[in-house]
Amino acid sequence: xxxxxxxxxxxxGLPAMESHRDLHIWIIENLKMVPVPxxxxxxxxxxxxxxxxxxxxxxxxxxxxxxxxxxxxxKEASRDAEDAAGSFVQHLQEALGGATVQHREAQGHESACxxxxxxxxxxxxxxxxxxxxxxxxxxxxxxxxxxxIRGRKHVSAAEVELSWNSFNKGDIFLLxxxxxxxxxxxxxxxIAEKARGLALTRSLQDQERGGxxxxxxxxxxxxxxxxxxxxxxxxxxxxxxxxxxTPTKSINQLQKPSVRLYHVYEKGKDLVVQELATCPLTQDLxxxxxxxxxxxxxxxxxxxxxxxSSLQEKKASFSRALGFIQAKGYPSYTNVEVVNDGTESAAFxxxxxxxxxxxxxxxxxxxxxxxxxxxxxVGKLHxxxxxxxxxxxxxxxxxxVEVWCIQDLRRQPVDPKHRGQLCAGSCYLVLYTYLNxxxxxxxxxxxxxxxxxxxxxxxxxxxxxxxxxxxxxxLVHEHVTMGSEPPHFLAIFQGxxxxxxxxxxxxxxxxxxxATRLFHMRGTDNHNTWTEEVPARASSLNSSDIFLLVTASFxxxxxxxxxxxxxxxxxxxxxxxxxxxxxxxxxxxxEPPHFWEALGGRxxxxxxxxxxVDMSGFQPRLFECSSQTGHLVLxxxxxxxxxxxxxxxxxLLDTWQENNQSYEEVVEGSLGAVSxxxxxxxxxxxxxxxxxxxxxxxxPLAQQALKGSxxxxxxxxxxxxxxxxxGASTSRSTSTSTSTSTSTSTSxxxxxxxxxxxxxxxxxxxxxxxxEDLPEGVDPAHKEFYLSDSDFQDIFGKSKxxxxxxxxxxxxxxxxxxxxx
Numbered sequence: 168x169x170x171x172x173x174x175x176x177x178x179x180g181l182p183a184m185e186s187h188r189d190l191h192i193w194i195i196e197n198l199k200m201v202p203v204p205x206x207x208x209x210x211x212x213x214x215x216x217x218x219x220x221x222x223x224x225x226x227x228x229x230x231x232x233x234x235x236x237x238x239x240x241x242k243e244a245s246r247d248a249e250d251a252a253g254s255f256v257q258h259l260q261e262a263l264g265g266a267t268v269q270h271r272e273a274q275g276h277e278s279a280c281x282x283x284x285x286x287x288x289x290x291x292x293x294x295x296x297x298x299x300x301x302x303x304x305x306x307x308x309x310x311x312x313x314x315x316i317r318g319r320k321h322v323s324a325a326e327v328e329l330s331w332n333s334f335n336k337g338d339i340f341l342l343x344x345x346x347x348x349x350x351x352x353x354x355x356x357x358i359a360e361k362a363r364g365l366a367l368t369r370s371l372q373d374q375e376r377g378g379x380x381x382x383x384x385x386x387x388x389x390x391x392x393x394x395x396x397x398x399x400x401x402x403x404x405x406x407x408x409x410x411x412x413t414p415t416k417s418i419n420q421l422q423k424p425s426v427r428l429y430h431v432y433e434k435g436k437d438l439v440v441q442e443l444a445t446c447p448l449t450q451d452l453x454x455x456x457x458x459x460x461x462x463x464x465x466x467x468x469x470x471x472x473x474x475x476s477s478l479q480e481k482k483a484s485f486s487r488a489l490g491f492i493q494a495k496g497y498p499s500y501t502n503v504e505v506v507n508d509g510t511e512s513a514a515f516x517x518x519x520x521x522x523x524x525x526x527x528x529x530x531x532x533x534x535x536x537x538x539x540x541x542x543x544x545v546g547k548l549h550x551x552x553x554x555x556x557x558x559x560x561x562x563x564x565x566x567x568v569e570v571w572c573i574q575d576l577r578r579q580p581v582d583p584k585h586r587g588q589l590c591a592g593s594c595y596l597v598l599y600t601y602l603n604x605x606x607x608x609x610x611x612x613x614x615x616x617x618x619x620x621x622x623x624x625x626x627x628x629x630x631x632x633x634x635x636x637x638x639x640x641x642l643v644h645e646h647v648t649m650g651s652e653p654p655h656f657l658a659i660f661q662g663x664x665x666x667x668x669x670x671x672x673x674x675x676x677x678x679x680x681x682a683t684r685l686f687h688m689r690g691t692d693n694h695n696t697w698t699e700e701v702p703a704r705a706s707s708l709n710s711s712d713i714f715l716l717v718t719a720s721f722x723x724x725x726x727x728x729x730x731x732x733x734x735x736x737x738x739x740x741x742x743x744x745x746x747x748x749x750x751x752x753x754x755x756x757x758e759p760p761h762f763w764e765a766l767g768g769r770x771x772x773x774x775x776x777x778x779x780v781d782m783s784g785f786q787p788r789l790f791e792c793s794s795q796t797g798h799l800v801l802x803x804x805x806x807x808x809x810x811x812x813x814x815x816x817x818x819l820l821d822t823w824q825e826n827n828q829s830y831e832e833v834v835e836g837s838l839g840a841v842s843x844x845x846x847x848x849x850x851x852x853x854x855x856x857x858x859x860x861x862x863x864x865x866x867p868l869a870q871q872a873l874k875g876s877x878x879x880x881x882x883x884x885x886x887x888x889x890x891x892x893x894g895a896s897t898s899r900s901t902s903t904s905t906s907t908s909t910s911t912s913t914s915x916x917x918x919x920x921x922x923x924x925x926x927x928x929x930x931x932x933x934x935x936x937x938x939e940d941l942p943e944g945v946d947p948a949h950k951e952f953y954l955s956d957s958d959f960q961d962i963f964g965k966s967k968x969x970x971x972x973x974x975x976x977x978x979x980x981x982x983x984x985x986x987x988x
Contacts, residue, residue: 255484309345458473597656
């Protein structure tokens with residue numbers, strides 16, 4: 168029994184949609200929306216228009232996830248049908264809300280987004296759909312048609328004239344005779360095209376013939392004489408040579424780099440289109456009150472709608488785009504995409520020099536960046552595969568590691584004691600062995616130093632192939648370039664990865680033969696820390712990080728003002744890999760003359776806080792690479808999965824950049840804040856006391872810092888601000904140390920004008936309270952001090968004495984978590 172279609176016109180409400188389905192398709196029939204049966208989803212009649220709505224199921228739970236709303240125009244569709252489709256799309260857009268990207272599609276020139284919905288390909292059917300008839304007839308054998316199959320990753324099949332004149336050398340043709348289906352492969356077609364064509368043919372066999380039709384393939388006419396006889400019986404004898412391959416739209420991709428941005432606005436009764444800029448485009452050109460057209464060389468037209476643009480402007484978006492296409496003389500099938508402010512597609516964002524999801528939001532007036540540090544919990548990798556995939560972690564990095572160095576074009580094993588010590592002038596093979604579901608797995612990293620020669624790089628690959636043969640092809644290869652190491656590569660060295668300049672042999676002390684060497688240390692834990700030797704000059708320093716300066720007579724560990732407590736802790740464990748000598752702690756701004764002399768004198772260096780770039784709003788993109796036309800052409804696959812990786816393909820996965828946000832930490836406050844120096848000084852006190860308890864070998868600067876920290880720590884470790892219950896002013900001992908940080912830290916706990924009773928204040932008056940809402944006399948910077956001892960122990964899990972003995976940055980971190988910051 169045929170399905171009874173649910174119809175809709177513009178004067179009625181929108182049709183109900185099944186929430187569990189990601190794809191919804193309607194056909195415009197008699198100027199009404201009629202739902203298409205799911206089994207007929209990839210069939211499109213040339214005389215009709217269609218509306219396609221895609222709601223990614225995997226993103227439904229994500230706030231702000233965008234939907235894609237397309238209206239498709241057949242090449243024989245009437246103007247009335249297209250106008251009706253545009254009207255329905257506008258109604259759907261209003262009902263779905265702003266988080267919807269709109270597209271206009273034309274037959275044979277659909278966007279990659281649209282084509283990605285139909286993995287098995289699209290079928291263009293001649294004529295129109297008579298009302299009440301089924302979209303797809305099953306088990307119909309009384310049929311003769313010729314389908315022209317085109318495309319590599321995105322395949323389409325269109326009905327063409329049943330004649331040899333329709334054939335060409337570069338495409339695939341399917342002669343459909345009902346019970347017999349013959350696929351003819353042009354002599355210029357690739358193996359990938361043949362495979363995709365056969366997949367479409369088989370899907371037709373299953374969908375329209377119930378699996379009963381016979382399939383024959385003509386790859387070589389001379390070897391398929393039986394099939395050629397059948398084809399000639401239907402098509403007649405072929406006369407003359409076949410046509411060359413028909414040019415496709417791929418050549419238009421050469422025009423993509425020509426990008427222009429236009430401001431679109433009304434002036435009286437006139438519509439003004441004003442060119443604003445060409446490449447490189449910047450995001451600040453887009454103002455939220457206006458609408459813009461972005462012309463990608465006539466290949467695609469984008470309409471960007473600001474969040475504060477008028478409803479009338481938004482309704483006119485498609486008509487303006489079509490008017491622009493006509494004025495420019497572009498083909499009528501030019502693709503149009505309408506994007507709303509905040510829901511831009513990845514393809515749109517990549518046309519700009521940079522893109523920030525924070526545009527338009529309130530910024531911190533002081534310019535102080537605050538990011539929550541999220542440490543890697545390796546225990547979650549097995550239970551959260553999406554996290555493991557995002558971080559490219561195949562396991563928790565607890566497997567076995569073997570390292571070979573390429574020397575004299577052969578691989579030489581590296582002593583396990585030095586396996587984390589690499590040289591920029593060499594190449595290495597790093598074999599990682601781990602268990603996955605009880606099976607042994609192998610991952611082979613091919614690490615290439617930036618100073619390695621072309622011969623060594625070539626030898627790296629050949630030695631990797633030899634090693635793969637020893638393991639019977641079980642090794643998964645991953646190429647790694649110095650400076651772009653993935654998180655898992657860093658993790659397997661447990662924070663001990665050090666990259667030296669040059670190509671010195673791995674003999675430990677031989678690596679530090681240079682008179683002066685400078686090492687840049689980055690990372691916050693043993694899963695993300697790595698150290699790289701940099702040119703020994705002042706311009707190499709950076710206030711956000713830690714550096715180790717090694718000379719023949721002394722060794723300095725330099726702490727930038729912006730480094731965090733975790734960075735400092737990791738640095739102290741890593742320095743022993745580089746040098747066993749005693750290290751003198753140096754704070755930025757308090758360097759001794761010898762420090763600058765060793766670096767060749769003072770010089771400017773980056774002193775601003777280095778904030779990690781937030782890439783969370785960017786979607787990875789997958790492209791198929793082809794060069795059949797003589798040019799490299801990338802065809803995008805949207806909403807991709809592992810199934811899209813075919814053995815005949817060369818694919819490019821664009822992830823924008825390695826996502827290391829989980830490992831980054833930005834300390835609070837400006838880099839120049841003196842309080843940051845005092846926190847480091849307090850830690851140095853503990854470090855120096857434990858390192859030189861008797862010998863007194865600390866240098867003069869360290870001794871000065873040590874004295875300052877001893878003076879200030881007496882005050883810093885007191886239990887918060889003192890309160891004089893007798894009403895007298897609060898007394899504070901003040902250090903006279905020459906250390907700037909010490910004199911400042913003495914006032915870090917301001918006095919309280921009134922006494923707090925021994926019982927303390929109720930926690931409700933202190934937790935999560937703004938400064939203006941606190942009881943009179945409470946210091947907003949130290950709200951926790953006014954808790955009773957019992958409440959403090961209950962909330963913080965420790966006594967006040969224990970809490971104030973912690974490093975200041977740890978105190979601040981815990982206060983933030985518990986609502987006392």
